[in-house]
Amino acid sequence: MITVTVCSAKGGVGKTSVTLGLASAALHRSLSTLVVDLDPQADATSGLDVTAQRAHDVAAVLRTPKRRVAESAVAPSGWVDDHPGLLDVVSGSAASAGLDAPDPQEADLESLRRALRKLDDHQLALLDCPPSLGGLTRSAWRASDAVLVVSDASRFSVAAVGRTLDEVAALRSGPRVAGVLVNRYSPRSGEQRFRLEELRSLFGDLVLEPLPDRVAVPQSQGAGKPLHALRPVAAQRVAEQFDRLLDVVLDQHVRDGTRPSGHGG
Ligand SMILES: Nc1ncnc2c1ncn2[C@@H]1O[C@H](COP(=O)(O)OP(=O)(O)OP(=O)(O)O)[C@@H](O)[C@H]1O
Ligand SMILES: [Mg+2]
Helix, strand or coil: CEEEEEECCCCCCCHHHHHHHHHHHHHHCCCCEEEEECCCCCHHHHHCCCCCCCCCCHHHHHHCCCHHHHHCCEEECHHHCCCCCCEEEECCCHHHHHHCCCCCCHHHHHHHHHHHHCCCCCCEEEEECCCCCCHHHHHHHHHCCEEEEEECCCHHHHHHHHHHHHHHHCCCCCCEEEEEEEEEECCCCHHHHHHHHHHHHHHHHHECCCEECCCHHHHHHHHCCCHHHCCCHHHHHHHHHHHHHHHHHCCCHHHHCCCCCCCCC
16 A cells, blocks of 8 residues: 655645546546545545544544554545445544644554554555644654645745655654645746746756646535546546646656656656
C-alpha cells in the first residue's frame, strides 16, 4: 500500500478537493483505495458519500490503533455501491479535534502508522488532513510514503508552504515530498502569476502543474459523485489533470515518461 498525505498549514486551499480528485482518479483506474479523513470537519467523508454506520471512526482508531478497532472503522464510499472494497473510508469525526495537539507525544504520532499496518489490503491510502501542522497532520506524515502540499497562489501561502516543507524535511526518515500543488489557479490574475513564479523560484521542480479554478470541482462534490463521472468536457479536463497528479504521487511519471509540465527537470 502506498500512503499519501494531502496537507497544508492553511485552511480552504483545497486539500479535501484534491483528496477527492485523487480518489476519483484511483477509482477510474480500479486502484483499491482507502481514504482516511483526519479532519474534524469530516468533509472528505461527506464528499465520498459515506452513509453506512460503523462502530468506530478515525478518533477511535487513533486512540486505539488495534486491528479490531481499525477494521470495524472502515466504511464503503457511496461512489462504489457495485464494487465493494474498491474505495473505502475511515470516517472523520469531530472527536478527532481533541487529538490535534500542538505538541504531540511519540505514541500519538505513531498511532496512525500502527493502525494503517492493520489496513494494508488496499493499494493506495489517501490521508486528508485538517488545516494545521498539529498532531493529526504530523501523525499522517509519520504514516506516509509521500506528502502532497496544497496551496493557493497568494502571498501568505508562500510562507506557509516553506514552513511545511521545512518541517517535513526535518523529519528523520520522513516521507518523500510529491510536490506543491497550487490550486484554484487563475492565470488571468497578475498577482497569482507572480506568486506562482515566486513559488517556482523558491521550490523549483517541486511546484506541480497548477490546478485551475473550475466549477466541475464543487459540482462533483455537490452531486456526491466522482469527478470522472461528470460528462462536460471541462470536467473531463480536470479529471485528466487528476490522472496526471495520481501518477506524480505514485511516482510513476518518471518511469512511464508522463512527467507533467511544471514538474520538469
Ligand atoms: N480547483 C477548484 N476549482 C473550483 N473550486 C474549488 C477548487 N478546489 C476547491 N474548490 C472549492 O473550494 C472550497 C474549499 O475547498 P476544500 O474544502 O477542498 O479545501 P480544504 O483545504 O480541504 O479546506 P479545509 O482547510 O477547511 O479542510 C470548496 O468549496 C471547494 O469546492
Ligand atoms: Mg478539507
